Amino acid sequence: MPVELITVPCLSDNYAFVIHDTQSGDTAVVDVPETAPIRAALDARGWTLTDILLTHHHPDHVQGVADLRGTARVIGAKADQHRLPPLDLAVSEGERFTVLGRDVDVLDVSGHTVGHIAFHMPAERLLFTGDSLMAMGCGRLFEGTAAQMWDSLCKLRHFAPETRVCSGHEYTLTNARFASSLEPSNRAIISRLEATEKARENGHATVPSLLSLERDTNPFLRADDPDLARALKMPDAEPAEIFAEVRGRRDRI
Numbered sequence: 273m274p275v276e277l278i279t280v281p282c283l284s285d286n287y288a289f290v291i292h293d294t295q296s297g298d299t300a301v302v303d304v305p306e307t308a309p310i311r312a313a314l315d316a317r318g319w320t321l322t323d324i325l326l327t328h329h330h331p332d333h334v335q336g337v338a339d340l341r342g343t344a345r346v347i348g349a350k351a352d353q354h355r356l357p358p359l360d361l362a363v364s365e366g367e368r369f370t371v372l373g374r375d376v377d378v379l380d381v382s383g384h385t386v387g388h389i390a391f392h393m394p395a396e397r398l399l400f401t402g403d404s405l406m407a408m409g410c411g412r413l414f415e416g417t418a419a420q421m422w423d424s425l426c427k428l429r430h431f432a433p434e435t436r437v438c439s440g441h442e443y444t445l446t447n448a449r450f451a452s453s454l455e456p457s458n459r460a461i462i463s464r465l466e467a468t469e470k471a472r473e474n475g476h477a478t479v480p481s482l483l484s485l486e487r488d489t490n491p492f493l494r495a496d497d498p499d500l501a502r503a504l505k506m507p508d509a510e511p512a513e514i515f516a517e518v519r520g521r522r523d524r525i
Contacts, residue, residue, distance in 0.1 A: 273293075273294055273295055274396060275291050275292060275293050275294075275372055275374065275393075275396055275398075276291070276292040276293075276294065277289060277290070277291055277292075277398065277436075277438075277480070278290040278291075278292070278313055278317075279438075279477050279479060279480065280301075280309050280310055280313050281309060281442070281477065282305035282306045282309050282310070282336075283305045283306055283332060285441050285442045285443065286303075286305035286306075286332050286333070286440060286441055286442075287303075287305075287438075287439070287440055287441065287442065287477070287479055288301055288302065288303050288304060288305060288309070288310050289301065289302040289303070289400060289438045289480075290310065290313055290314065290319070291371075291372060291398075292317070292319055292372075293372040293373060293374075295373075296372065296373055297319070297320065298322045298323070298371075298372045298373070299314065299319040299320060299321050299322055299323075299372075300321070300322060300323035300324070300325060300371050300372055301321060301323075301324055301325070301340075302325045302326075302327065302391065302400045302402075302438065303325070303326060303327055303333040303334070303400075303402060303440060304324060304326075304333070304334060304335070304336035304337045304340050305332045305333060305335065305336060306335065306336045307336040307339040307340045310336065310340060311340065321340065321341075321342065321344045322344055322345065322372075323344055323345050323346075323347065323371050323372075324337060324340070324341060324344050324345070324346045324347065325347050325348070325371070325376075325391055325400065326346065326347065326348035326349075326356055326357070326359075327348075327388060327389055327390065327391070327400065327401070327402025327403070327404075327440070328349070328352065328384065328385045328387065328388040328389070328402050328403065329352050329355035329356050329385065329387070330385065330403070333402060333403070333440060334356060334357055337357040338357060341357075345360045345361060346358065346359050346360050346361070347359065347360065347361040347362075347363060347369070347371075348361075348362065348363070348389070349362070349363065349364070349378075349380075349387045349388070349389045350362035350363060350364045351364065351380075351386075351387040352385070352386075352387030352388070352389075355387070363378045363389070364378060364380070365378055365379055365380035365389070366378065371393075374393050374395055374396060375393070375394060375395065376391050376392070376393055377391070377392045377393075377394065378390075378391065379391075379392060379424075379427055379428070380424070381401065381402075381404035381405070381424035381425075381427065381428065382415075382416045382420050382421075382424060383404060383410070383411065383413055383416035383417070383418075383420045383421025383422075383423075383424045383425075384402075384403045384404055384410070384411030384412060384413065384414060384415070384416065384421070385403075385414055385415045385416065386415045386416050386420075388402060388403070388404055388411075388416075388424075389402075390402065390404055390405075390428065392431065392435075397431075397432055397434055397435045397436060398435070398436055398438060398480075399428065399431060399435050399436065399437050399438065399483065400438045401428060401437055401438065401439045401440075402439065402440045403439070403440050403441065404421070404424055404425070404428065404439075405424075405425055405428045405429075405437060405439060405486065405490075405492075405493070406439040406440070406441060406443055406444075406447065407437070407439055407443070407444040407447065407478055407479050407481040407486070407490075408443075408444050408447035408448050408450075408451055408464070408468075408481075408486070408489060408490045408491075409443055409444075409446075409447035409450075409490065409492060409522070410425060410490075410492040410519070412519075412523060413519060418512055418515050418516035418519060419512045421492075421515065421519070422495060422511060422512045422515040425492060425493055425495075425515075428483075429483065429486070429487055429493050431483055432483070433482070433483055433484035433487070434482060434483070434484065435482070435483040436480040436481070436482060436483075437479075437480055437481050437482070437483050437486055438479065438480045439479055439480075439481075441479075442477065442478065442479065444468050444472075444478035444479065444481070445468050445469065445472050445478075446525070447490075447522075448461070448464055448465040448468045448469075448489075449465065450491075450521075450522055450525060451464075451465075451489060451490070451491050452465050454491055454500065454503055454504065454518070454521070455491075455499070455500065455503045458489075458499075460488045460489050461489050464485065464489045491518050492515060492518060492519070495511040495512070495514040495515035495518065496511040496514070500514065500518075501514055504517055504518070
């Protein structure tokens with residue numbers, strides 16, 4: 273049986289993700305921006321939280337942990353545990369652990385922060401990316417380098433196309449408008465911008481997103497795409513240089 277996935281809006285534009293196994297009754301949450309919306313989602317369904325997974329240390333991803341954790345197991349990056357709430361399980365890239373009876377693989381996706389991790393559930397084709405890979409975007413480089421983030425995104429883009437990318441914010445409309453400004457004739461980007469505008473007008477979340485869609489329309493995943501390089505007038509630049517240019521332009525919006 274597949275797990276049930278609930279996208280929970282938090283704060284002004286954050287998301288937490290609640291994952292539930294109907295057979296065991298186990299329930300996990302990825303990131304805890306605040307307690308109340310997550311607790312309301314659990315209570316409405318009669319679910320008991322068993323695990324909390326944390327992608328990185330920023331307050332808008334962890335500040336609700338103390339109030340929510342109860343007896344739940346808290347899992348986060350070993351490299352970042354000095355900045356995280358107390359962990360019951362500290363994990364590193366290449367390790368695999370079990371949540372809800374499912375395998376979870378750990379990836380180091382440093383860039384937004386150093387020590388940021390992502391969680392991949394291969395059987396479920398779920399990828400929890402926090403503020404690394406986002407819908408049509410990626411996180412600002414607060415601690416890492418452009419080369420680090422490009423390497424992290426290359427790891428993430430190679431999973432199955434039908435993988436659902438569960439990222440931490442509702443930034444898709446701004447990101448789509450930015451992508452369109454880079455390549456105003458790109459039909460895939462125009463189509464996604466239109467779909468995103470309609471979704472937001474109707475109050476719908478645009479996250480999770482399909483990895484196949486990110487590959488086609490997310491400029492940060494396409495730093496080695498010759499079409500993007502030509503649009504930027506950087507046809508001979510290395511992918512990491514293209515990525516840095518795109519990130520710099522996005523930062524100036």
